[in-house]
Amino acid sequence: MQHPHFKLERCFFLACFILAAACGPASPFPTSTTMVVIPSATPPPTVPFPPTLTSEPTITAMVSVFTPVAANTPWIFPSGLSIEEHPLAKLPEIEPLVIYPLEALTQAEVLDKHMDEWGKTLPPNEYYSVGWGDLWVMQGNDKLEAGQGATENGKVTAQVTRNGNVIFSTPIEPPGTTSAFRVLTVYDNHWVFEIAQEKNPLPPNTQLVDSFFAGEIFVDGQSLNDLHGYDESYGFQTIHGRPFYFYKRDGKTGVSYDGQEIALGYDGVWHYGCCSGGALNPHMAQNIIGVFAWRGEQWTYTEIGVFGQP
Numbered sequence: 001m002q003h004p005h006f007k008l009e010r011c012f013f014l015a016c017f018i019l020a021a022a023c024g025p026a027s028p029f030p031t032s033t034t035m036v037v038i039p040s041a042t043p044p045p046t047v048p049f050p051p052t053l054t055s056e057p058t059i060t061a062m063v064s065v066f067t068p069v070a071a072n073t074p075w076i077f078p079s080g081l082s083i084e085e086h087p088l089a090k091l092p093e094i095e096p097l098v099i100y101p102l103e104a105l106t107q108a109e110v111l112d113k114h115m116d117e118w119g120k121t122l123p124p125n126e127y128y129s130v131g132w133g134d135l136w137v138m139q140g141n142d143k144l145e146a147g148q149g150a151t152e153n154g155k156v157t158a159q160v161t162r163n164g165n166v167i168f169s170t171p172i173e174p175p176g177t178t179s180a181f182r183v184l185t186v187y188d189n190h191w192v193f194e195i196a197q198e199k200n201p202l203p204p205n206t207q208l209v210d211s212f213f214a215g216e217i218f219v220d221g222q223s224l225n226d227l228h229g230y231d232e233s234y235g236f237q238t239i240h241g242r243p244f245y246f247y248k249r250d251g252k253t254g255v256s257y258d259g260q261e262i263a264l265g266y267d268g269v270w271h272y273g274c275c276s277g278g279a280l281n282p283h284m285a286q287n288i289i290g291v292f293a294w295r296g297e298q299w300t301y302t303e304i305g306v307f308g309q310p
Helices: 005-017 108-110 224-228 277-279
Strands: 061-065 083-089 134-139 142-149 156-162 165-172 182-186 190-198 212-220 232-239 242-249 252-257 260-266 283-285 288-293 298-305
Touching: 005 108, 005 165, 134 277, 142 182, 156 190, 165 190, 182 232, 212 224, 224 232, 232 288, 260 288
Parallel strands: 061 260
Antiparallel strands: 083 298, 134 142, 142 156, 156 165, 182 190, 190 212, 212 232, 232 242, 242 252, 252 260, 283 288, 288 298
């Protein structure tokens, strides 16, 4: 019997192949004491986090392991970050998007809960998934731009320029059916560049692949994959002005917010989908992100954000 993920992955792959022309353009991992969250309907007492220094790239420390509480009960962390999981009865449908919450909620009640937050959009010139175009951002009086550089040793390079001068370059495996350049943004005194590359080779068990492309985030030119021992990092954005992204390590996916890791234990989070598969990609706004993820056979729709803040 085929794994339910395989059908969607196969459809996604075929759609991308057929419609490709229509698509848009090492230091050791630092650790601290781990707080293991025990399943409960009542969140544990808050644990103060160490302050995040803004003069250097954010250093991430493992602080907690997330275990969902009662259905539709937000998990609120001391940083103010809220995680709301909605388990689904089955894999989401696309064209049009249809989800089947296991809770006593309708699709509209789940997707419209934070409607006010979804109106606070991210700058389209900084996020490919928002603007679907070339990426650029102002850092003070300087203009940073992402683009393709010269071929080096037979490999295409991705680069960042400041006022037309190259400040960063790295060889990549172009994804082909979607843009390699996903995010170029700034926070505090840092610039952030996220790229997507073709996974080469693909893992043999492709029915468990959450994307055919691998993500890598660079902060001021430093790879977070190298810095923290990630298999990949992706989905960077600021939430309430603080850095947020997804990471995968040892086959499990979690999130990092303002320098603190939360191990969600997801086997996958759908991302970088092209064409019809893009319906399940993360949806992003200033204070919120919504994603489709799974643990084993259980799919969820999860919204993560800082809510009730100006």
